[in-house]
Amino acid sequence: MTQSARGVEPFIGKQNLFEVGDNPDFDLYHIPGIVVTAKGTVLAWCEARHGGGDWSDIRVLLRRSEDDGKSWSPPESIVEVADPKPKNPFALRLKNVNTSHVTYNNPVLIADRDGTVHMVFCLEYMRAFYQKSEDDGRSWSEPVEITEAFNQFKKDYPWKVLATGPNHSIQLQNGRLLIPVWLSTGEGGNAHRPSVTSTIYSDDGGKTWQAGEIAVPNTEEWINPNETVAVELSDGRVMLNVRNESKKHRRLVTISEDGISGWSTPTFDESLLEPICMGGLVRYDHGDENLLLFSNPHNLDGARKGKAEPGKSRQRKNLSVKISSDEGNSWATSKVLEPGPSMYSDIAVTHDGTILCFYGTGKKPGFAGDALTLARFNLEWLQSPDKAASSSEDESSGSLNP
Template sequence: MKRLLPSIACLLGVHLSAAEPFLEKQDLFKTGDDPAFNIYHIPGVVVTAKGSVLAWCEARKGGGDWSDIRILLRRSTDDGKTWSQPQSIADVPGPKQKNPFALRLKNVDTTQVTYNNPVLIADKDGTVHMLFCLEYERAFYQRSEDDGLSWSKPVEITSTFDALKNDYAWKVLATGPNHSIQLKTGRLVVPVWLSTGEGGNAHRPSVTATIYSDDQGKTWKAGDIAVPCTDEWINPNETVAIELNDGRVMLNVRSESKAHRRLITTSPDGATNWSTPKFDDALLEPICMAGILRYDHGGKRLILFSNPHNLEGGREGKPEPGKSRARKNVSIKLSANEGQTWPVNKLLEDGPSMYSDIAVTQNGTILCFYGRGTKPGFAGSGLTVARFNLEWLEQP
């Protein structure tokens, strides 16, 4: 009997401490809420060192990538339960001109101003770093010392990208989008994509690289091109990053490759010596932004991943010729071995659902901020934050 007591106690302890699974959804940006904007797209979310949740997006008038776009932010100080009113957080003073490559496209209004591809990083010292672009041609950096309530004057960092022209003659640039990361060393790492602007929407062909800062955003440097554009790796672009337990940085890359899977590459420092990119068979690629994040809570060190888990019209995981890859079925995957396998795949949104990002609050609540709608499309009718716990994710 004495031998059984410890086991019974352990079982009771697990039972008493286990939380009930829960899932809650709340619309943060919805088409029609503000007549100034008719599309909300490119969601991002991060939890600051002080515990505030910051959720941001591109608010578009006209809808397209080159339309009139502002960057809006909402804050929560109660784990994503209630939120502040939207605040515009990017403004570059002075005259602005459209990217010349946008002028080659039809129906581009030269009077509209495009702020694009916002990226936020929650520094462990409490600072919130932010990068964004103007007209897919200029890049800027600013910071907040009060959890996103106010922001410093933006500083242009476009010259950082000049070093990459030695390997790729880019004319169009974009940071992220999504949240990005600070390494254990303190280095800030931001994935970027670059294009010569000669192809579709002036965004193709494209390559993926990173820029980084070792002095908390004061200066930035360009890393190496991580994923070039080849016959196998077609137009790598919107990319997310995570630091692995061994200190390597892993990029998870969107592309238009025929394998229809996410591309993976790693670097010892987040900037150089990138490994040969490989496709992850478990991560479907409907050509859409994804989210990735470390879950380090309650003694568990996991990696979470979100994107539309769908290849419409496909058989055995491969789409038929001529079939589109619809953005729907945003799902959350879980890996307990640093992204080598993804045994958990939980459907979050059954139906049209698009871009997504992930965050974890200080009490372990998981947040997925994503686009959804009632009809298929690239952006949906608004942006929703889903709050759930690990128990819901692991529940069969």
Template sequence: MKLAYVITIALSGFLTAAEPFIEKQDLFTVGEDPAYSLYHIPGLVVTAKGTVLAWCEARKRAAGVSDWDDIRILLRRSTDDGKTWSASKSIANVEGPKQKNPFALKMKNVDPNDVTYNNPVLIADKGGAVHMLFCLEYERVFYQRSEDDGLTFSKPTEITSAFEAFKKDYDWKVLATGPNHSIQLKTSRLVVPVWLSTGTGGNAHRPSVTATIYSDDSGKSWKAGDIAVPCTEEWINPNETVAIELNDGSVMLNVRSESKAHRRLITISKDGATGWSTPKFDDALLEPICMGGIVRYNHDGQSLILFSNPHNLDKAKGKAEPGKNRDRKNVSVKISRDEGRSWPVNKLIEDGPSMYSDIAVTQSGAILCFYGRSGDNQGVAAFAGGRLTLARFNLEWITTP
């Protein structure tokens, strides 16, 4: 009887759920480096070897023409599940002369001497490489890769020619990849969401449409897919988009837009490039016009989808009131157990001003959300916050009321 009792106690210990936890640390903070007045566009990915990579745009100015500012792409690495981090380093550099996008020069206060590196996207290849795409002046696109978990990257190769195929359907003058991390499918295809603009509207980023580019040869060459979400009276200026592979092998895009419904747009393709379904609004995913993050959680026999963004609108009214309820705040994480058809669980990560986010899952099952939030520097633009913070937590924390 004593032996049976001991075995029962031991087994009960294994079956006990982990204690919920959440911990936060700032990875980029305004004021720490005098060269930069704003950190924005956080990105996050876990490599095949388990290294966590966190990156962002470091901008010289905190206000004004920030998107067309002098911008560098900075990266930090963690080899212990996101607990401690390396110093930041710049990871994008194109040699030779550079010219400002002509549509930027039509705007006020744009310095033609500024160099804008923008919209970095990283993909963790299941074979161990890290693929990276980034833009120069919202006009040219480059590809590079790392074979050592982000310690070094190859010389950038320009792939802008892949975007020429879009011009038969949409005569773009301004373009951007992602931002955020992107995905490799079970077929090994690399898929990267992009947005395209004629550059004639606000900030030279509007009007806009979304699409994907893809590579079937491990990043050596890239091709344009179909326009996934056009700009219409219903789907207004679709732009920053994230992607996830569903369990049936299809690809779901989760799309930011400026639509009056103030909900995220969803569209699905069997191959991540062509034949996109008619976009529809997801009533559970509020849209304060801000980037979000999406990732697969595969641990302990569960296959879930996690989504992060600022959860802020007057859901009772079902729409945003003019001038109200569109602040970027209340970054939260949601769980879908049915491949994105419903989102029954929502947990607040940051109670207050909080902005762009990306989300990842480590090999141990820890969940990481990397997001912008308010800081001590009152001069920092409200759209980005004063710091980029990493929240590290477990599934039990999300599901605990």
């Protein structure tokens, strides 16, 4: 058994939290998200889809854990808008879109330091809503529409399709709630392209929301920036890490002093491959370590040899977690978490320093997979050589009274 310099044994354990076949109402689970609340409760959520597409009949399911992700409450549907729910007109241009389906999409949760859990989600990629929980995700307030915040973007970008995040998002040290968003005119593939990236924010605890400046425009170099994650740097600046469909096949990075304006010129991070897939980003601040962790499928297939086509997704596999000790300037450590088919991911850290990566897995290549898997591991496992990766916890989906 290999130990770290501090005498801590590396460990890793995995369990499926959502699996195709566990509920006859849903054909697919996608868009995993995870966050740890101020009280230490772990919340894991996803889109549960009846039909596999982005415009399918979709609900948002949540599970809770009060023991750092070892056991879990049963899944619960946590969003419901009472108003009439017309489909986005740009969805109706697509083939095989069922007008009776209700598409809740792109849920984002933020754990406030005061114990509140803030949530923003979208409806039909056309409207956005805010709700909150004051009891660690057991119950939620009535959704309040905040689409007006997105309408503020229209002076700069005439969007017809909107989306938040997805994944968890952040509260800044000054209390600001910040959520990355992407916007599309809906004219391209799946009505999701072309697209640009920005942020929305609240400075009053979620009561009102405003639009930031466009952070990454759509250009010949930065093609269709979309699903984005954010982290506050040690000096208070905000860094966005952006999925895109550029020829470079690398993640895009841009930095702002306040998370809403004055974004730096986007740059490609040469260390972070971009197979065109969502990634996860979180700060690890525990003990004497203050690091950034990033997760995504580290794979390009033929792209390394110049065979990648712009806008063409590479196979989603080889999910890896990387460590940066210099605020994202470099990523010196990379560890494979799932060598086979592996898709969207989000990443969180519990109060005792356990790392949680929640991600899609499958028996064969695909965009979403057969299950959403939670990996629990410590920093010692992440920093250990592959051959020295040690004990594996025996975990099941568990049960926790909700």
